[in-house]
Amino acid sequence: xxxxxxxxxxxxxxxxxxxxxxxxxxxxxxxxxxxxxxxxxxxxxxxxxxxxxxxxxxxxxxxxxxxxxxxxxxxxxxxxxxxxxxxxxxxxxxxxxxxxxxxxxxxxxxxxxxxxxxxxxxxxxxxxxxxxxxxxxxxxxxxxxxxxxxxxxxxxxxxxxxxxxxxxxxxxxxxxxxxxxxxxxxxxxxxxxxxxxxxxxxxxxxxxxxxxxxxxxxxxxxxxxxxxxxxxxxxxxxxxxxxxxxxxxxxxxxxxxxxxxxxxxxxxxxxxxxxxxxxxxxxxxxxxxxxxxxxxxxxxxxxxxxxxxxxxxxxxxxxxxxxxxxxxxxxxxxxxxxxxxxxxxxxxxxxxxxxxxxxxxxxxxxxxxxxxxxxxxxxxxxxxxxxxxxxxxxxxxxxxxxxxxxxxxxxxxxxxxx
Amino acid sequence: xxxxxxxxxxxxxxxxxxxxxxxxxxxxxxxxxxxxxxxxxxxxxxxxxxxxxxxxxxxxxxxxxxxxxxxxxxxxxxxxxxxxxxxxxxxxxxxxxxxxxxxxxxxxxxxxxxxxxxxxxxxxxxxxxxxxxxxxxxxxxxxxxxxxxxxxxxxxxxxxxxxxxxxxxxxxxxxxxxxxxxxxxxxxxxxxxxxxxxxxxxxxxxxxxxxxxxxxxxxxxxxxxxxxxxxxxxxxxxxxxxxxxxxxxxxxxxxxxxxxxxxxxxxxxxxxxxxxxxxxxxxxxxxxxxxxxxxxxxxxxxxxxxxxxxxxxxxxxxxxxxxxxxxxxxxxxxxxxxxxxxxxxxxxxxxxxxxxxxxxxxxxxxxxxxxxxxxxxxxxxxxxxxxxxxxxxxxxxxxxxxxxxxxxxxxxxxxxxxxxxxxxxxxxxxxxxxxxxxxxxxxxxxxxxxxxxxxxxxxxxxxxxxxxxxxxxxxxxxxxxxxxxxxxxxxxxxxxxxxxxxxxxxxxxxxxxxxxxxxxxxxxxxxxxxxxxxxxx
Numbered sequence: 001x002x003x004x005x006x007x008x009x010x011x012x013x014x015x016x017x018x019x020x021x022x023x024x025x026x027x028x029x030x031x032x033x034x035x036x037x038x039x040x041x042x043x044x045x046x047x048x049x050x051x052x053x054x055x056x057x058x059x060x061x062x063x064x065x066x067x068x069x070x071x072x073x074x075x076x077x078x079x080x081x082x083x084x085x086x087x088x089x090x091x092x093x094x095x096x097x098x099x100x101x102x103x104x105x106x107x108x109x110x111x112x113x114x115x116x117x118x119x120x121x122x123x124x125x126x127x128x129x130x131x132x133x134x135x136x137x138x139x140x141x142x143x144x145x146x147x148x149x150x151x152x153x154x155x156x157x158x159x160x161x162x163x164x165x166x167x168x169x170x171x172x173x174x175x176x177x178x179x180x181x182x183x184x185x186x187x188x189x190x191x192x193x194x195x196x197x198x199x200x201x202x203x204x205x206x207x208x209x210x211x212x213x214x215x216x217x218x219x220x221x222x223x224x225x226x227x228x229x230x231x232x233x234x235x236x237x238x239x240x241x242x243x244x245x246x247x248x249x250x251x252x253x254x255x256x257x258x259x260x261x262x263x264x265x266x267x268x269x270x271x272x273x274x275x276x277x278x279x280x281x282x283x284x285x286x287x288x289x290x291x292x293x294x295x296x297x298x299x300x301x302x303x304x305x306x307x308x309x310x311x312x313x314x315x316x317x318x319x320x321x322x323x324x325x326x327x328x329x330x331x332x333x334x335x336x337x338x339x340x341x342x343x344x345x346x347x348x349x350x351x352x353x354x355x356x357x358x359x360x361x362x363x364x365x366x367x368x369x370x371x372x373x374x375x376x377x378x379x380x381x382x383x384x385x386x387x388x389x390x391x392x393x394x395x396x397x398x399x400x401x402x403x404x405x406x407x408x409x410x411x412x413x414x415x416x417x418x
Numbered sequence: 419x420x421x422x423x424x425x426x427x428x429x430x431x432x433x434x435x436x437x438x439x440x441x442x443x444x445x446x447x448x449x450x451x452x453x454x455x456x457x458x459x460x461x462x463x464x465x466x467x468x469x470x471x472x473x474x475x476x477x478x479x480x481x482x483x484x485x486x487x488x489x490x491x492x493x494x495x496x497x498x499x500x501x502x503x504x505x506x507x508x509x510x511x512x513x514x515x516x517x518x519x520x521x522x523x524x525x526x527x528x529x530x531x532x533x534x535x536x537x538x539x540x541x542x543x544x545x546x547x548x549x550x551x552x553x554x555x556x557x558x559x560x561x562x563x564x565x566x567x568x569x570x571x572x573x574x575x576x577x578x579x580x581x582x583x584x585x586x587x588x589x590x591x592x593x594x595x596x597x598x599x600x601x602x603x604x605x606x607x608x609x610x611x612x613x614x615x616x617x618x619x620x621x622x623x624x625x626x627x628x629x630x631x632x633x634x635x636x637x638x639x640x641x642x643x644x645x646x647x648x649x650x651x652x653x654x655x656x657x658x659x660x661x662x663x664x665x666x667x668x669x670x671x672x673x674x675x676x677x678x679x680x681x682x683x684x685x686x687x688x689x690x691x692x693x694x695x696x697x698x699x700x701x702x703x704x705x706x707x708x709x710x711x712x713x714x715x716x717x718x719x720x721x722x723x724x725x726x727x728x729x730x731x732x733x734x735x736x737x738x739x740x741x742x743x744x745x746x747x748x749x750x751x752x753x754x755x756x757x758x759x760x761x762x763x764x765x766x767x768x769x770x771x772x773x774x775x776x777x778x779x780x781x782x783x784x785x786x787x788x789x790x791x792x793x794x795x796x797x798x799x800x801x802x803x804x805x806x807x808x809x810x811x812x813x814x815x816x817x818x819x820x821x822x823x824x825x826x827x828x829x830x831x832x833x834x835x836x837x838x839x840x841x842x843x844x845x846x847x848x849x850x851x852x853x854x855x856x857x858x859x860x861x862x863x864x865x866x867x868x869x870x871x872x873x874x875x876x877x878x879x880x881x882x883x884x885x886x887x888x889x890x891x892x893x894x895x896x897x898x899x900x901x902x903x904x905x906x907x908x909x910x911x912x913x914x915x916x917x918x919x920x921x922x923x924x925x926x927x928x929x930x931x932x933x934x935x936x937x938x939x940x941x942x943x944x945x946x947x948x949x950x951x952x953x954x955x
Contacts, residue, residue, distance in 0.1 A: 028766055040796055040847070047798035048820065058820020058828070060794055060849065248823050250852040251765070256914050262902045263855050263910040279918065283925070290929045308921065360764040360900055367902045371910065375917055382921035389928045397933045414938050417931040 003098070006115035010122045011091045018083030018132055026133035031352050033135035034312035035249040036062045036170065036240070039082075042136065046072050056235040062243050063136060064169050065231035066223065086131045086138050093142035094121040096149040101327055103152035103188045104296060113329075120326040125349070126319030137316035140170045144320070148299060151180045152188035159184060160212060164219035168227070171244045172310050176299060178284045181212045183295040190330055191293035192392055193399030198292050244311050245277060252360075252370055254352060255313040256378055259371045280309055290393070297392050300324045304385035308378055318381060325388070334391035334398070337383050344380030351376060437485040438462045438691045439614055441621045441723075446698035447734060448516050449749070451663040451671040451742045452634055453678060456520035457621060457656040459613055461486050464649040468583055471498040471538035471545075485689060487612035490640070490652060493552045497545040500589060500644055501533040501578050506559060506601040507637030509659075510893045514751050518888060521639050521655045525870040525891040527597035528559055533578050533589050542590040543569075550594070557640075558604040564594035568790055568869075570829040574816065575786040575872050575889065580643025580651070595788060595869035597894040601637065603627045609638055612654060620687025621695065621723060624679040625656060635659040669741040674707065674733025682731040686724045693723040695732055707733040752777050753836075757871055757892040759793075764850060764900040769795070771844040771871065771892070775836035785813075785844075786872040787830040791821035791851060793868055793897050795828060799847040805840050812842060823851055834873075855902045862904070868895040 026032055027039050035041060045061030048054070049068050055061040071077050075085060098114050105111060121127060131138045147162035159180060166173040185208060186199060200208065227236055243249060250262045257276060264272055283305050284298075291298035303324060307317035322345075332338070351373040358365030397415055444456045463486050469478065481491055494502065503523060511524035523529055532549060534542055546569065554561035571591045582589050606627050610617045617625050630636050639655040662673035676682045686693055697706065698718045709726055711719035723730060736742075754774040761767035775781050789795070802812045812835045821828035836842050859866075870891040877887070 030765070040799075043798045044796050048818070051815065051818075053818050053820065055820070057822075058794075059791070059823040059825075060796075060820060250854065252852065256918065258852070259902065259910055260914045261854070262852065263907040265907065266854070266856050279922070282922075286926070286929050305921075305925070309918070361762070363762070363764065367900065368906065375913060378917045378921070382917070382924070385921065386924040386928065389925055393928060393933060397935065401935055414936050414941070415933055416936055417927070418934055 003110050003114040003118065007091075007094070007098075007118050010094075010119060011087060014090060014122055014128070014131075015083065015087045017128075018087050023083070023132040023134065026129060029133055029353075030252045030356060031254050031315050032130045032133040033137065033316075034253045034314050035251050036243060036312045037136040037140075037314060037316075039134035039136070042067065042071070043077065046077065054232070054235065056231055056233075056239045059239070059248060062240050062249070064240055065227040065236045066165075066168065067136065067139075069230040082134055086134055089138045089142045090122060090127065090131050093127075093138070093145045094118045096142070096145040097121050097323065097327070099149045100145070100152050100188070100296070103149070104190060104327060106189055113326075117326045121323040124319045124323045126315040127323060128319075130314060130316035130319065135314060135316055136169070137314050140166055140173065141316055141320045143169070144173060144176065144303075147176070147180060148183075148296070151183040152296065154184055156184050156212060157215065160216045161219050164216055164223055167220065168223045171241045172280060172306055175281060175284045175306065176302060177213075177216060178288045179291075179295045179298040179302060181209055182288055182292070183299065184212070186292075186295055188296045190297075190328070192297060192328070192330055192395040193402075195293040195396040195400065246273060247311055252356070252367075252374075253312055253314060254318070254374050254377050255310060256308070256374065257311050259367065259374070262367075276309075276311070280306070293396070294392070297328065300328065301385060301388050301392070304381060304388060308381040308385065321381075321384065328392075331388070331391035331395055334394040335387050336390055337387050341380060341383040341387060344376065344383060348373060348377045348380055436464050437483065438464070439485045439687075439689055440692040441687065441690050442692070442694045442696065443621045443624070444520055444696045444698070445732070446517075447671070447673070447700055447704065448659070449745055450512075450515040451744065452516065452659045452661045453673055454516055454519070454657065454659050455624075455678065457625065458520075459622065459654040461614070461652045462645075462649055463491075463651075466650045468500040468535070468644050468650065469495045469498040470583075471535040474498055474538045474540060485614045486650075486652065489556055490612060490642070493549065493556065494642060494650075496552070497534065497549045498538060499532050499534050499545075499549060499642070500582055501580055502549075502642040503529070503531050503579075503639070504553060504557070504561075504641075505529045505637060505639040506557070506599065506605055507635070508601045508631075509633075509635035509637075511635060511891065512659075513890065514748050514754065516635075516659060517751075519657060521637075521657050522889050523639055523891075524635075524637060524657075525595060525597070525872070526894045527595060527867065527869070528561060528564070528599035529593075529595045530561060530564055531576050531591065531593035533582065533591050535583070536588045536590055542592065546592040557608050559601075560596065560599055564596055566826060567824075568594045568596065568788075568827055570594070570788045570819070570827055572786050572788060572829060572831060572872075574784055574831050575874055577887075578643070579641070581646040583644065583646075593788065597867035597869050602631055605638065606630070606656075609640075609654060609656070612640075614689050615687035619685045620690055620693055621683065622687070623683050624675060624681055626679045626681050629660065629679050630656070630658050633658040633660045663742050670736070670739065671742040672733070672735045675731045677733070682729040683723055684729050686728070690724065695721040695723060695730075697721075697732060697734065699734075703736050703738060704734050705737060707735050753781060753783070753873070753875055753890065755871075755873060755890060755892050757895065759848070759868075759895045759897060764898060765852075767793075767848050767850060767897075769793075769844075769846045769848050772841060773834065773836055773844075773873075774841045776839060778838050780838050781836045781875055783834050783836065783873045783875040784816075785830075785832040785834050786874075788827055788869055789821065789830070790827045790866075790868065791823050791825070792853075792866045792899060793895075794821050794849040794851060795830065796847040796849065797830075799845075801845050802834075803843045803845070804837060805842075809842075812836070813844065824854075824857070850897060850899050852900055855904055855907065858901060858904070862899075862901045865896045865898045868897055870894050 041061055042063050045055040045063055045068055049072055098117050101117050143162050143166040147159050150159040163180060228234055247257055247261050250258050252258050287298040287301055304321040307313055307321050355365060355369040355373045359367055359370045394415055439461050441459045446454045448454060478495055483491055505523040506528050507524055507526055510526060534545055550561045550564050570593055572593055573591050576591055576593055613622050615622060617623060636658040641653040644650050660678045662677060663671050696718055712722040713720040756772045758770050759767055760770055802809050804812060814833045816831045816833055819829040873890045874887045
């Protein structure tokens with residue numbers, strides 16, 4: 001099907017859906033939006049800001065001051081503009097995903113898979129429902145995909161600027177900096193089947209990276225300064241970025257942090273907060289080194305890991321990971337557990353809302369019900385991520401074997417690890 | 419005997435110069451058959467000044483009191499408190515049937531508020547902490563729990579009842595409520611100890627805990643205020659709504675002091691400057707059974723306990739009534755307020771306040787919410803509906819302090835306009851937060867009591883002068899917060915960590931270990947060889 005037809009019709013369909021009465025019920029849903037991305041909290045912050053109360057003096061509003069200034073001046077949020085804004089954001093994200101695909105395939109024009117990729121993003125239930133719930137995670141996803149798109153095109157400044165904005169909105173996105181910076185030097189074209197080292201001398205890496213890091217730091221500083229000016233103080237920092245570090249709001253979500261820190265002994269809380277935060281920072285470098293031949297793939301694996309381990313993850317983060325899978329059809333053949341992972345996801349999509357309702361709605365279940373389903377969800381995400389790493393690496397092994405010793409009959413050979 | 423009397427007179431002549439004590443009991447029968455009894459024991463320390471906070475670091479002047487309660491005086495001076503109000507109440511005051519109370523602080527549970535001067539080495543918050551801990555010790559109440567998570571400064575509603583000394587530049591208000599606090603004998607005993615005659619003589623004889631704590635509503639209060647030109651006044655108050663219909667076997671509402679309190683007054687308190695019992699007489703049907711009153715005003719009669727014959731047992735009878743019939747038609751009071759928390763979800767809800775103004779004139783009222791962070795408002799969702807028509811203009815928010823989780827309550831001060839003869843409903847979405855497991859009380863599933871809202875109807879006719887505005891308390895709310903499983907900490911730590919280790923392990927296993935290609939045929943052969951080798955051994 002023609003992309004020019006499919007894409008507008010998908011966006012139009014999304015827009016119609018956004019204007020129905022359905023979204024109202026979703027806005028308070030804990031799986032679709034977290035305290036950091038929830039729409040009612042954004043509205044509350046805007047209301048307080050309008051009425052001269054510092055929204056960061058309380059604990060309900062944890063969005064960036066830039067969103068506050070944007071929505072209180074240029075783009076006022078109401079029931080007519082909000083669905084439109086969120087749909088546009090998703091359309092931009094889907095478009096960026098298609099552009100990434102084209103850059104990876106080195107296509108200058110349309111391809112037959114464009115429509116499929118756009119549909120995989122726009123019709124992904126995780127993305128769709130989060131966007132209907134008006135979670136600001138949709139903006140974060142769109143900005144991150146834009147950043148990746150710019151990186152694929154080798155445009156350094158736009159990449160770093162969009163990544164800085166993403167980081168400003170959600171601090172954990174800073175972890176995308178290593179793979180995206182390295183992606184700027186390398187090519188987005190798939191080298192999964194033929195691994196190669198970095199196409200530059202390792203001694204030069206610091207020299208090459210330093211200006212990028214500096215530029216990123218300048219963007220971050222400017223955004224921080226702007227945010228401080230807008231909110232009239234430094235109070236926003238503790239409430240937005242600080243929340244990622246200290247987890248003051250224990251509202252349930254699909255992640256692993258909230259119940260862990262609900263049940264944590266008070267004297268161990270700082271220690272485990274540190275461990276959980278540092279655990280997140282472990283992944284970017286090893287992934288960037290192991291997948292030095294294909295840094296887009298490293299970024300993709302990282303989306304999956306962050307969607308699992310972020311302090312305040314929502315289904316939108318998982319949706320980004322699932323949708324990005326469409327970019328790497330060359331790995332499908334090597335996946336070990338695609339079907340179990342799919343089943344676990346299906347299982348969770350029933351289990352999560354059901355147990356959430358049993359615990360908090362009807363009061364017939366207890367907290368362990370929902371906690372157990374987030375564990376299952378974590379297993380599902382873990383299966384997906386581990387399978388992504390496996391298939392990405394195995395593609396290289398098989399590709400290497402093919403290059404070295406002709407075609408192997410794979411029924412007689414097995415790939416294992418030493 | 420004569421010597422003792424002489425001594426007593428001498429003491430009284432000394433003390434009356436500086437300290438005066440007066441006691442008063444107001445008994446008013448209500449339309450629902452109950453009797454409201456309001457005790458007030460007032461001690462005035464003449465020409466005394468509240469301690470200057472700037473001199474807190476210096477040695478304090480020595481304190482010699484004869485009638486003024488020393489234990490309380492020490493607390494006041496140690497923390498340089500200008501004005502103090504502590505109330506401990508149980509039950510919900512029924513404004514409709516019982517009318518407006520003599521002592522206006524009738525919010526359920528404990529309420530403590532104090533005005534104190536600035537300029538001390540210690541901040542107002544430190545002194546507030548000392549004050550509530552000292553009062554907690556003095557009155558055996560859990561006032562220590564009135565910490566930062568419950569302390570606000572609602573200056574519009576809690577204006578000083580006395581005067582603030584001019585010497586000190588500015589004054590600070592601290593206010594806290596603890597709706598779950600219970601009042602019982604252990605609070606009354608220290609209360610009685612503060613009285614000059616304890617419960618041995620005078621009106622205080624009637625404070626019989628067996629009856630008071632069996633009342634439909636009961637509450638005690640300690641009020642300290644500074645009056646310019648007069649001195650420092652301490653008023654110890656006790657209010658109880660007793661139900662004679664419940665006590666009597668024949669369903670009659672006849673009452674006497676002995677039937678209400680199981681005691682009568684045997685002797686008067688010798689140091690009391692005045693000792694009055696005032697009985698409000700209902701318009702018709704009732705007759706006073708007991709001795710001739712000392713004074714007879716319109717609608718009320720008074721007894722001077724020091725002069726009338728003892729034992730004194732005032733009573734009231736309704737001779738024409740065979741039995742008491744409970745009035746089913748509630749008379750509309752001028753302002754009726756009903757506050758409820760709606761919604762069954764444990765993470766969100768809706769607060770609804772319905773105000774009915776049955777007067778034929780517009781009423782303006784201030785509205786105060788001092789809500790712990792256990793319930794957080796979505797102020798943007800505040801809507802006002804007046805008789806079915808949206809009227810958001812009827813509410814204007816004067817100040818709002820948003821809550822901080824685990825730290826600070828929210829404070830909402832607003833002004834409402836109630837059109838004549840109308841019903842106004844305020845609704846607001848609320849968020850119920852999730853607590854750490856250590857923050858839950860032992861009976862977590864019971865829910866949390868939330869403090870009452872306070873309304874102060876503003877009199878439209880008031881012009882200048884010191885107008886005493888009267889506070890109206892709503893009932894308290896109970897919020898049902900989601901609870902974690904309290905037996906799970908270790909399990910959660912183990913299971914979450916296992917999952918993280920599992921994913922971390924499998925990812926890093928793949929990333930770090932080398933991949934090799936193994937021939938299945940060769941492996942099979944090796945396995946067979948190995949097997950044979952084992953068999954040969």
